[in-house]
Amino acid sequence: MNDDELKQLFARQDTAHDDSARDKALKAAMAAFDEAQAEGKAEQEKTYSATQGSATMSRLIPDHQPVGRKAMNTITADSPVKRWTFSALASAAVLVLGVFITLQMPWQAGMEPAGQTPPYRETRDDALPSSPKVALEERAVQAEQELGSVASESHIVVLDADASASAQAASAAPPPQVARTERKLQAAPAAAAARVEADGFAVPALAARIDPMPPRGYQETGRDRFEAVEANPVKRVSEAPVSTFSIDVDTAAYSFVRRQLNQGVLPQKAAVRVEEMINYFPYDYPAPHSSDQPFDTHVTLMDAPWKPGNKLVHIGIQGYEIQGEQPRSNLVFLLDVSGSMNSPDKLPLVKQSMGLLLSRLQPEDTVSIVVYAGAAGTVLEPTPAKEKQKILDALNRLQAGGSTAGAAGIQLAYQLAESQLVKDGVNRIILATDGDFNVGINNREELKGFVERKRESGVFLSVLGFGQGNYHDALMQTLAQNGNGVAAYIDTLGEAQKVLVHEATSALFPIAKDVKIQVEFNPATVSEYRLLGYETRLLKEEDFNNDAVDAGDIGAGHSVTAIYEITPVGSDSGVFAPSRYRATEADSSKSGEYGFLKLRYKLPDEDESRLITQPIEVNARQSEGLVREARFATAVAGFAELLRGGKYSGDWTWADALGLAQANRGDDPYGYRAELVQLIRKAEVAKAM
Amino acid sequence: MAETFTDKRTGSQQETIKRAQRGDREAFSRLLEDHYALMYRFAFKYCGQRADAEDVTQQACVKLARVLPQFRFQSAFSTWLYRLVINCALDWHRKQTATGDPELADSAVEGNAEPAVMLRQVLTRVQAMGEGYCETLVLVHGEGLTHAEAAAVLELKESTVSWRLHEIRKRLQREQQPGVEV
Numbered sequence: 001m002n003d004d005e006l007k008q009l010f011a012r013q014d015t016a017h018d019d020s021a022r023d024k025a026l027k028a029a030m031a032a033f034d035e036a037q038a039e040g041k042a043e044q045e046k047t048y049s050a051t052q053g054s055a056t057m058s059r060l061i062p063d064h065q066p067v068g069r070k071a072m073n074t075i076t077a078d079s080p081v082k083r084w085t086f087s088a089l090a091s092a093a094v095l096v097l098g099v100f101i102t103l104q105m106p107w108q109a110g111m112e113p114a115g116q117t118p119p120y121r122e123t124r125d126d127a128l129p130s131s132p133k134v135a136l137e138e139r140a141v142q143a144e145q146e147l148g149s150v151a152s153e154s155h156i157v158v159l160d161a162d163a164s165a166s167a168q169a170a171s172a173a174p175p176p177q178v179a180r181t182e183r184k185l186q187a188a189p190a191a192a193a194a195r196v197e198a199d200g201f202a203v204p205a206l207a208a209r210i211d212p213m214p215p216r217g218y219q220e221t222g223r224d225r226f227e228a229v230e231a232n233p234v235k236r237v238s239e240a241p242v243s244t245f246s247i248d249v250d251t252a253a254y255s256f257v258r259r260q261l262n263q264g265v266l267p268q269k270a271a272v273r274v275e276e277m278i279n280y281f282p283y284d285y286p287a288p289h290s291s292d293q294p295f296d297t298h299v300t301l302m303d304a305p306w307k308p309g310n311k312l313v314h315i316g317i318q319g320y321e322i323q324g325e326q327p328r329s330n331l332v333f334l335l336d337v338s339g340s341m342n343s344p345d346k347l348p349l350v351k352q353s354m355g356l357l358l359s360r361l362q363p364e365d366t367v368s369i370v371v372y373a374g375a376a377g378t379v380l381e382p383t384p385a386k387e388k389q390k391i392l393d394a395l396n397r398l399q400a401g402g403s404t405a406g407a408a409g410i411q412l413a414y415q416l417a418e419s420q421l422v423k424d425g426v427n428r429i430i431l432a433t434d435g436d437f438n439v440g441i442n443n444r445e446e447l448k449g450f451v452e453r454k455r456e457s458g459v460f461l462s463v464l465g466f467g468q469g470n471y472h473d474a475l476m477q478t479l480a481q482n483g484n485g486v487a488a489y490i491d492t493l494g495e496a497q498k499v500l501v502h503e504a505t506s507a508l509f510p511i512a513k514d515v516k517i518q519v520e521f522n523p524a525t526v527s528e529y530r531l532l533g534y535e536t537r538l539l540k541e542e543d544f545n546n547d548a549v550d551a552g553d554i555g556a557g558h559s560v561t562a563i564y565e566i567t568p569v570g571s572d573s574g575v576f577a578p579s580r581y582r583a584t585e586a587d588s589s590k591s592g593e594y595g596f597l598k599l600r601y602k603l604p605d606e607d608e609s610r611l612i613t614q615p616i617e618v619n620a621r622q623s624e625g626l627v628r629e630a631r632f633a634t635a636v637a638g639f640a641e642l643l644r645g646g647k648y649s650g651d652w653t654w655a656d657a658l659g660l661a662q663a664n665r666g667d668d669p670y671g672y673r674a675e676l677v678q679l680i681r682k683a684e685v686a687k688a689m
Numbered sequence: 690m691a692e693t694f695t696d697k698r699t700g701s702q703q704e705t706i707k708r709a710q711r712g713d714r715e716a717f718s719r720l721l722e723d724h725y726a727l728m729y730r731f732a733f734k735y736c737g738q739r740a741d742a743e744d745v746t747q748q749a750c751v752k753l754a755r756v757l758p759q760f761r762f763q764s765a766f767s768t769w770l771y772r773l774v775i776n777c778a779l780d781w782h783r784k785q786t787a788t789g790d791p792e793l794a795d796s797a798v799e800g801n802a803e804p805a806v807m808l809r810q811v812l813t814r815v816q817a818m819g820e821g822y823c824e825t826l827v828l829v830h831g832e833g834l835t836h837a838e839a840a841a842v843l844e845l846k847e848s849t850v851s852w853r854l855h856e857i858r859k860r861l862q863r864e865q866q867p868g869v870e871v
Contacts, residue, residue, distance in 0.1 A: 002862075003830065003858065006858075007830050009804065009830075010808070012804040013734065013804055013805065013808060014805075015729070015730040017726055017743075019734075021743040025743070026725065026750065028747055028751050029721055029750035029751050029754045030716075030717070030754070032750075032751040032752075032754035032755060033714065033717050035754075040712070041757070111784070170817065360846050377736075451781065586838055603726055651863065672789075
């Protein structure tokens with residue numbers, strides 16, 4: 001379809017408007033105009049500096065109001081009898097709701113061992129109403145009052161009506177509860193409501209007041225927070241020949257995507273990070289032999305399956321696997337036991353995961369446990385791993401409840417880790433949370449500053465994400481990226497097994513830190529390139545040689561893969577039109593290279609970086625194994641691209657991704673790759689729905 | 690192509706806008722009457738459907754009433770108005786996809802169905818290419834704006850507009866001929 005046809009298509013449309021629709025729209029707009037003017041005047045009388053109008057959009061209002069609305073509008077109800085009936089009904093409804101919530105509340109929300117009050121409760125108790133139940137009742141009263149004041153002029157009438165209505169409605173609830181609640185209601189303590197206000201619970205929405213502390217096993221939905229990033233654009237080699245980024249061994253994105261797909265929905269685009277999907281899988285790259293140069297780089301070239309003419313450059317990095325004895329480790333488990341963790345896929349899974357990790361520790365390694373909810377506290381002083389039962393007991397006592405003072409927890413954990421610092425060993429905090437910090441520092445920038453200062457001390461940080469519905473990915477990424485850490489997302493016990501048992505060495509023992517990659521493309525052979533993923537990890541060109549700039553870390557045995565899509569000179573598969581004026585000077589002496597790969601890293605206890613270089617040769621000899629691994633990585637990258645909307649994957653389809661992944665599964669001892677094949681099928685189904 | 694938004698009576702139009710901004714009811718009403726047809730036409734080309742276009746236009750009119758004071762005469766009124774309609778259309782589209790309305794299912798087609806259906810098919814495909822493509826297509830091919838004018842409306846670089854159009858053309862072409870291996 002060419003331009004003229006497109007124009008014709010538009011021109012052939014009957015775009016004459018309907019007069020009645022026009023009149024309706026004009027009327028609505030005039031009404032909005034009058035309203036805006038009235039508001040504007042009122043606003044201007046108050047203050048001259050305020051801007052007029054507002055950018056929020058009004059809802060469409062039908063010509064005839066629905067009947068139900070009129071029925072509910074008790075002020076305009078024509079007879080007093082009606083008015084009372086309506087308000088009584090509304091109040092009864094609130095009361096019943098209140099009773100239900102009260103009954104479902106866990107009586108105590110803490111993790112204290114029997115007969116002992118942990119320190120954090122003391123610090124918060126004075127600020128809170130004496131028990132969660134009372135707080136709820138107060139809130140119910142307040143909600144009631146609100147409804148009441150809207151619905152009728154007289155409180156007493158409403159409350160009386162209440163009593164009889166609820167007596168009938170509450171047959172399902174134990175009588176003492178109802179009686180208590182009723183007494184509260186009849187007292188109508190305005191003072192109590194005022195105290196609730198003063199305590200900082202004043203939230204405009206009625207629903208928020210009724211549900212300030214979630215009942216047991218609650219599940220939020222639709223509040224997962226991800227930072228949206230634009231996919232890396234295609235770049236001209238003639239304009240930006242150098243590409244620099246930090247490596248990223250996180251795997252969180254893949255597990256989150258898997259979880260969503262297993263539920264039959266496509267993940268939100270921002271949740272899909274290509275590099276984390278690729279790096280989720282272990283790749284069978286030849287391993288280096290000594291810890292002096294802790295990793296080898298492998299470059300593989302192949303044709304881009306989604307765009308004929310383009311090529312893919314795979315850069316595979318294989319980390320050194322620890323031989324012999326494990327270094328001693330000092331681990332601090334920092335566990336979130338706030339109310340939001342109260343869900344089967346959160347705290348119970350955290351406990352199981354930590355139990356798994358214990359099995360991989362040596363007898364002399366120390367473990368301590370710090371928890372945080374409304375405040376932070378130490379639950380287990382540093383204990384050697386050989387006292388396994390003691391650690392497990394401490395874990396099993398934990399219960400979830402209360403708000404989330406995440407920052408205080410992090411501070412305490414760093415303190416504890418530093419106090420036990422093991423020279424020549426591994427000092428690591430393992431944070432398990434859903435990322436919802438709401439007490440103390442909850443500003444991401446501030447937290448970032450804090451962990452940035454702390455990483456100097458030699459303590460590493462691993463972030464394990466749990467749960468969904470209220471998962472704050474952005475915060476976890478910030479912590480992991482700036483605190484010398486990795487982020488993983490644990491959705492099932494199987495994933496915990498992968499991260500904490502099979503890959504425990506990579507999760508625990510860093511072999512290199514601040515690993516940066518820089519590729520300079522040869523303008524004589526490459527015209528355009530695009531880096532797949534790593535959007536959140538891009539570095540400035542000059543940062544590559546600056547050792548003060550932080551970058552990603554690699555654990556023992558980790559493999560990392562980065563993929564570039566390049567358009568060789570002379571191929572017409574690029575996205576840029578050829579420049580009419582810019583002459584391309586060909587440097588024939590280097591025409592056998594597509595580019596030059598440079599890699600900088602520091603050994604874990606050093607501050608000066610080392611350099612590895614390797615040319616990317618046009619006709620490099622490639623082993624069969626490497627090609628297979630590269631193909632599989634390509635299948636994952638293509639799948640991720642499709643999940644992100646397919647901007648760069650041309651007309652590649654799910655079936656193509658499936659075929660490519662299927663054909664290059666290799667050994668796959670743990671079945672991770674087979675699982676990807678299933679996921680692609682599920683994505684295809686989810687997409688079709 | 691039909692007349693562009695650049696009003697020949699720019700002076701008098703400016704006067705009308707200013708009066709409407711100060712709260713002159715009649716001036717605002719005239720402004721609406723002058724521009725309703727254009728807004729509707731644009732909305733129709735974006736949505737490809739009468740009922741939806743009417744909704745979007747009505748929303749845009751209501752929004753105009755609220756945000757007109759924010760117009761600072763830094764660009765042509767038409768440019769600003771296009772942006773407003775696009776924003777309303779985007780909101781509408783977001784809601785549409787959120788509620789999961791099957792797009793072509795309610796084919797309550799009116800008299801001249803065929804071009805409308807064709808248009809809707811093209812729009813759906815362009816929509817699938819990514820964000821921003823549809824607006825670009827409608828502004829340039831539907832409304833006859835130059836690339837520079839469209840770029841001003843979308844607050845983009847001119848080259849981006851050109852590139853998007855190129856991409857749209859290329860991909861539509863590819864999808865048209867399924868027999869050809871690409």
